[in-house]
Amino acid sequence: MASQAIESNRPGAEVFNGDAICMKKSVNLLEELGLPKGLLPMEDIQEFGYNRTTGFMWLVQGKKKVEHTFKKIKQTVSYAAEVTAFAEKGKLRKITGVKTKELMLWLSVVEVCVPEASPEKVTFKTGTGLSDSFDATAFALGE
Numbered sequence: 001m002a003s004q005a006i007e008s009n010r011p012g013a014e015v016f017n018g019d020a021i022c023m024k025k026s027v028n029l030l031e032e033l034g035l036p037k038g039l040l041p042m043e044d045i046q047e048f049g050y051n052r053t054t055g056f057m058w059l060v061q062g063k064k065k066v067e068h069t070f071k072k073i074k075q076t077v078s079y080a081a082e083v084t085a086f087a088e089k090g091k092l093r094k095i096t097g098v099k100t101k102e103l104m105l106w107l108s109v110v111e112v113c114v115p116e117a118s119p120e121k122v123t124f125k126t127g128t129g130l131s132d133s134f135d136a137t138a139f140a141l142g143e
Contacts, residue, residue, distance in 0.1 A: 005084055005096075006049065006058045013051035022048035026059060027141065034090045035114055036122060036139030041068045042079050050087070057092075058084045072138035076101040077109070090114045100124065 016025050022045035027037045029050055044062035051057075060082050069076045080097035091113040098109040111125040114136065122139055125131040 003082060003084070005056070006060075006082070009051045009054050009056040009058075010049065012053055013049045013056070015047065015049040017047050019043075019045050022046070022059065025050070026057075029057065029087065033087055033092075034116075034119065035092065035112065036136050037141040038139045039092075039112065039122075040079070040083065042066055042083065055086045055088055056084065057087045058082065070134075070138050073134050075134070075138075078106065090116060100126070102126075102130075 014025075016022050025048050026040055026045070030037050030039055040059060042059055042061045043066050045059055046062050047058070047060040049058050061079070062081075064081050066079045067076055068079065078099045078101070083095070083097035085092040085095040091111065093111045093113075095108075095110050095112065099106040100109055101107075107126040107128055107130065109124050110127050113123050113125075115121065115123070120136050121133045122136050123131055123133040
């Protein structure tokens with residue numbers, strides 16, 4: 001079930017199972033990185049892992065995918081059954097499993113960052129080279 005990237009980063013990683021603890025640990029990690037706590041509103045999370053040495057993190061949810069609309073910015077985002085990223089201060093990079101809907105197209109989100117100079121903004125970059133910034137409050141927990 002888990003991808004090769006997860007398996008290769010599993011040794012030495014902190015791994016948790018069960019929705020409640022996985023949600024708590026993923027929110028704690030986002031907060032520790034200086035990212036909005038509601039950035040990954042996934043459901044029925046079965047596994048969360050984070051390898052502090054490599055920076056690799058992953059979330060595996062029970063459903064095939066979950067779509068979430070961030071109401072404040074009217075943006076729909078799709079989260080695959082497996083979401084992975086490399087985490088560092090203020091940034092998630094090389095993201096897999098996250099897409100945003102732009103007009104009629106689904107674009108892969110490959111990076112999310114919160115610049116130190118303007119922590120009130122969150123910038124999303126897609127695989128096509130497009131990027132957009134939004135007010136960080138749109139990604140508060142429960143939004």
